[in-house]
Amino acid sequence: MEVPVGFLANLWSFVSFLPFFSLLFLLGLLKAAIICPVVVGIIVTGNSAVVIGLWPAHSLWTYFCVARTKRLGLVLKIVVLVSLGVPAVLWPVVAVVGSLLGGIGYGFFAPLVTTFEAVGQNAADKCYHCFADGCLSIIKGSCIVVEDFADFCFHSYFSYMDELSEKMPSDEKPLDVKLSKLPGCLLVGLIGMLVDVPLITAVTLWKSPYMLFKGWKRLLEDLIGREGPFLETVCVPFAGLAILLWPLAVVGAVVGAIIASFFLGLYGGVVVHQEESLCMGFSYIISVVSLFDEYVNDLLYLREGSCMPRPRYRRNMSNSPDMEMLENNHYNELKNRGEGSSSKKLISENSRTLKWAIQQYRPMQAWDWLFKSCEANGRTLLHDGLITIKDIEECIVKSNCRTLGIKLPALSLLQCLLVSAKCDSTGLVIGDGVELTRSNVPRDRVFDWFIGPLLIIKDQLNKLQLEESEETCLRKLFMGCKKEKPEDWNDFGYTSGDSVRRAQLQAIIRRLQGIVASMSRIPTFHRRIRNLVKLLYIEAIQAGAPANHIGGILKPDIVARYHLEEGIEKIDMKIMQKGTEQMKMRM
Numbered sequence: 001m002e003v004p005v006g007f008l009a010n011l012w013s014f015v016s017f018l019p020f021f022s023l024l025f026l027l028g029l030l031k032a033a034i035i036c037p038v039v040v041g042i043i044v045t046g047n048s049a050v051v052i053g054l055w056p057a058h059s060l061w062t063y064f065c066v067a068r069t070k071r072l073g074l075v076l077k078i079v080v081l082v083s084l085g086v087p088a089v090l091w092p093v094v095a096v097v098g099s100l101l102g103g104i105g106y107g108f109f110a111p112l113v114t115t116f117e118a119v120g121q122n123a124a125d126k127c128y129h130c131f132a133d134g135c136l137s138i139i140k141g142s143c144i145v146v147e148d149f150a151d152f153c154f155h156s157y158f159s160y161m162d163e164l165s166e167k168m169p170s171d172e173k174p175l176d177v178k179l180s181k182l183p184g185c186l187l188v189g190l191i192g193m194l195v196d197v198p199l200i201t202a203v204t205l206w207k208s209p210y211m212l213f214k215g216w217k218r219l220l221e222d223l224i225g226r227e228g229p230f231l232e233t234v235c236v237p238f239a240g241l242a243i244l245l246w247p248l249a250v251v252g253a254v255v256g257a258i259i260a261s262f263f264l265g266l267y268g269g270v271v272v273h274q275e276e277s278l279c280m281g282f283s284y285i286i287s288v289v290s291l292f293d294e295y296v297n298d299l300l301y302l303r304e305g306s307c308m309p310r311p312r313y314r315r316n317m318s319n320s321p322d323m324e325m326l327e328n329n330h331y332n333e334l335k336n337r338g339e340g341s342s343s344k345k346l347i348s349e350n351s352r353t354l355k356w357a358i359q360q361y362r363p364m365q366a367w368d369w370l371f372k373s374c375e376a377n378g379r380t381l382l383h384d385g386l387i388t389i390k391d392i393e394e395c396i397v398k399s400n401c402r403t404l405g406i407k408l409p410a411l412s413l414l415q416c417l418l419v420s421a422k423c424d425s426t427g428l429v430i431g432d433g434v435e436l437t438r439s440n441v442p443r444d445r446v447f448d449w450f451i452g453p454l455l456i457i458k459d460q461l462n463k464l465q466l467e468e469s470e471e472t473c474l475r476k477l478f479m480g481c482k483k484e485k486p487e488d489w490n491d492f493g494y495t496s497g498d499s500v501r502r503a504q505l506q507a508i509i510r511r512l513q514g515i516v517a518s519m520s521r522i523p524t525f526h527r528r529i530r531n532l533v534k535l536l537y538i539e540a541i542q543a544g545a546p547a548n549h550i551g552g553i554l555k556p557d558i559v560a561r562y563h564l565e566e567g568i569e570k571i572d573m574k575i576m577q578k579g580t581e582q583m584k585m586r587m
Contacts, residue, residue, distance in 0.1 A: 024130070025241070028115035031134055032108045039107030039142040040100065046146030047099040051092050054153050059088045065161040070168045073176020103142070109245075110138045116241055148523035156521040181273050188281035189269030192288075196265035197258070199289045204257040207296050212250045214300060219243050257292075264288050271313055284313035369430045371528045373412040378536050381408070382543070386479045389540045395533045403479065404536070405520060405529045410512040411478045417454065418471060421462040428454060453515060457508055464504065478509060 066072070066080055114134030118126060168174065177185070219242055265285070272281035286309055293306040381387040387403065395401040420429045427437030428451075436451070466474070519525055 021241075024115055025112075025244075027130060028112035028134075031111040031115060031131075035111045035135060035138050036104065036107035038139055039110075040103035042139070042142040043103035043106070043145055044096065044099045046143075047149050048092075048096050050146070050150045050153050051095040055092055058091070058153070058157065061158065061161055062088070065165040068165045071164065071172075071174055073174045075179050075182070076176045079177070079182070102145075106142065106145070107138065110134060110141070112241070114138070144527070147527055151526040152521075152523040155526055156523065159517075159521055177273055181276065184278050184281070185269035185272045188272045188278065188285070189266045191282075192265030192268035192285045193262055194265075195285050196268075196288055197261045200261035200264065200292050201258050203289065203293050203296065204254050207300060207302075208250055208254050210300050210302065211253065212247060215246050215250070216243065219246065261292075264292070275313070275315055277315075280313045280315070283311040286311055287313050366430065366436060367524070369434075370409060370412060371532060373416065373430075374408050374532055375535065377412050377415065378404070378408055378532060379539060381411075381475075381479060382536055382539055386476065387536065389537075392533055392537050392540055396537065401529060401533065404533055405526075406513055406516050407479055408532075409519070410509070410516045411475065413454065413512050413516070414474070414478065414509075417458045417461055418466065420458050424462075425458075428458065450515060450519065453511065457511060460504070460508060464501065474505065 063081065063084060066077065066084065069077070072080065111134035114137070115130055118129035118133045265288075267288075268281045268284045271284045272278060275281070290306045290308040290310040293308055294304075297303060297306065378387060387408070391403045395404050416428055416430060420427070423429055425435055425437075427435050429435050520529075
């Protein structure tokens with residue numbers, strides 16, 4: 001489309017936009033007013049029931065795991081056990097209040113945003129989608145929020161606690177605090193909160209008008225001039241919505257900074273214990289304000305550095321120039337990825353284009369790829385007999401999903417790494433013509449924790465140069481071998497007799513399964529694995545007998561309709577149980 005040039009063209013573009021935006025905004029507000037109370041009721045009721053119902057089990061199991069763990073020394077264990085009472089009491093209150101605020105935010109803003117998104121759809125009847133989109137889907141989404149939260153409370157939390165109480169490696173020392181340093185740590189932590197919270201809050205409030213007006217100016221320039229992310233017609237309505245909601249983003253940033261200031265102040269106690277010096281702790285209390293001020297200046301493209309003092313708070317800061325250079329290089333790299341160049345200013349330079357933004361993959365896209373890959377691999381393994389109906393029934397009935405919940409995703413990651421290594425890719429090949437690299441990787445810290453080890457494993461596989469026969473046998477080993485020694489692979493007919501090579505591959509397998517075990521703590525993981533298991537269950541029944549042999553429960557058209565991404569979660573568990581009983585009778 002043509003970008004308006006000149007003052008009159010820009011003015012006409014802005015004036016013609018106002019009624020269009022106003023109608024969409026009023027419609028979105030009306031939908032939000034209707035949907036929001038329903039969403040809030042579902043989220044608050046569901047999450048509160050989960051939290052209150054599991055609160056006794058969570059409290060007792062937390063105390064038990066902390067008392068049992070060998071990872072904490074005696075002094076630190078006593079301190080943690082004494083201080084656990086406060087979060088144990090506050091947890092239900094925090095969860096209920098958080099659910100209320102989250103429900104209000106999701107129930108209000110989601111229908112508002114989907115109303116604007118409907119304009120950009122390639123549908124024939126956009127007017128219908130403006131009214132219909134964001135109603136039933138948001139209510140279903142609120143139910144999914146409760147389901148994922150329940151999964152986190154039932155599975156992820158207990159997994160973290162079980163890991164805490166596991167046996168500690170012999171070469172690892174327990175984490176402990178020196179009793180003589182404990183009073184100094186508590187003193188500096190308390191003083192740090194009393195000093196840093198007001199100062200960081202003052203810095204945040206002082207810089208918040210800059211963030212507000214600079215953001216508004218940028219958005220208005222993009223809207224009137226139709227530049228940057230608002231160059232495309234589909235994105236123009238979001239410009240007005242962003243202008244209206246920008247103050248809320250500023251308020252959220254201010255609140256987040258104030259909350260973070262408590263933890264920044266408390267960290268002074270950690271510095272005292274690490275450096276064994278009260279002076280270093282007090283120096284940190286002063287330095288952290290300067291560090292925060294410099295971070296805000298960089299974020300808002302204000303003057304570099306900070307006028308506040310920054311004394312040394314580490315004894316080994318003689319190497320600080322190199323450390324600071326590395327940190328600055330890392331920060332500039334992130335800034336280059338976000339803005340294209342570290343020299344671009346917030347006001348004077350154009351924004352990223354929409355096409356460039358699309359090239360930046362979101363964590364959810366990579367997450368979707370993983371489960372689509374698991375779906376394809378699951379069907380193949382089911383056909384090859386490496387996944388049996390017994391594995392599926394154990395996951396459904398006994399909730400023992402190690403084969404389908406850990407090994408299958410780990411195998412999918414292994415195949416991705418093998419393909420990436422063969423292609424000499426700098427990143428990960430996750431599809432036809434789709435490559436996840438350092439330049440387009442999602443800018444998410446949690447995602448970086450997973451992508452970094454995978455890139456290292458890919459380089460290791462690249463050096464091993466596996467043959468095709470080894471890759472084929474490795475699939476069987478991945479799904480069936482439960483033994484630990486490299487010699488145990490002889491039962492599976494592994495071609496290579498090099499014990500060192502086998503040990504390296506076994507280490508890679510254990511590493512991948514450990515990564516997937518960490519991924520399984522993400523709330524959406526269990527829900528999507530359940531959907532995958534249901535799909536494989538249908539595939540197994542369809543492959544084992546015609547539909548009329550099981551009472552006509554699962555017709556082929558039903559199987560097609562209940563695809564993994566389009567509502568497989570709607571299959572009734574009663575149908576699953578009935579199918580399981582009939583399958584057992586046939587077997």
